[in-house]
Amino acid sequence: MRRRRFLATAATGTVVGTAGCMGGKVIFSKDGTITVPSGSGKVFELPSEGEEIEYTARDDGPFMVYVFERDSAIETYRAYIKDRDNDDMPAKRPTGLDSLGGQAIKLQDDLYQSSTDERAREPLNADGTAYFVLDNSNYEDTVSARSDPLSIQLDLKVVASSLPI
Template identity: 35%
Template sequence: MNRRSVLRTVGAGLATAGTGCLGTGGEVVVSVQQDVHVDPGRAWMETGIPDVSDPGGALRYIVRAQQPFDVYFFTDEAAFEQYKAYIQGREPTETPPANPEYSQTALPKDGGDLYEASTDDGGAREPLEATGPYYFVVDHSNYRMETRVDEFGEALTAFVDLTIIRDRLPF
């Protein structure tokens, strides 16, 4: 075999393997890969994510930054409205948690200066069975006092890699 044939074969194999990792048999309904800038006391939000619970769906994300932050995934609209009121500077009646199965505080990555929050196994696809709509939040505030942020502190710059997948019905 000549070198070009080997490279084509390897490239096709990697593309096929990569497709399997992304979870074939599903339709990507949200895909975000971007740097976001968040002022202290604020949040970056991906809102209006459609319900993928019927026939089933999945979520995967990795968020990285050089300082601590929280990721909240709300599956309850009333809880999200309370969160939004807090971020907008109003006094909500309560500060309910987001869905604990998909939300987390970023932790230092490998003892370095990088913090990361992700779905299990470093950003692997997780079944999303809760009904929507859904709200994905990168939080840089004192909401629920999970990660303390000085109101005059540094802004957060984070890289967000988020994918929501709707499973296809088998035919």
């Protein structure tokens, strides 16, 4: 009987002890207003140790969010933004991880928002460095660049596991 009670207590202690570790450690965060000039994008390099991402981005106009998981994709993005009229640009441009980015959704007349699903953490499935982009350009035809700069309110966190496994 004592053995069962001991095992139950030990199991409960293990679950409670590791529950605090499951939250992970924030290894990158950005919180504040980000200005994105017309015809450009603001790129944040995310640490390669990042396993999960959580973000909410809001502005009074439409914008795009991209999360690129390959260096070649971010280089194509940067090249396009720098020289849109170059005939050597590929017709099909990388759009990043569709599950994490996309077009900001209109919530109210003057409020657009893009975020991770239910503003919760999502897996960041990148092998190495990933790139988070707030876009105010014509990179994709779905959202046209605004002539005035965006002032996006951003809350971005990248988390690494703190489990010793």
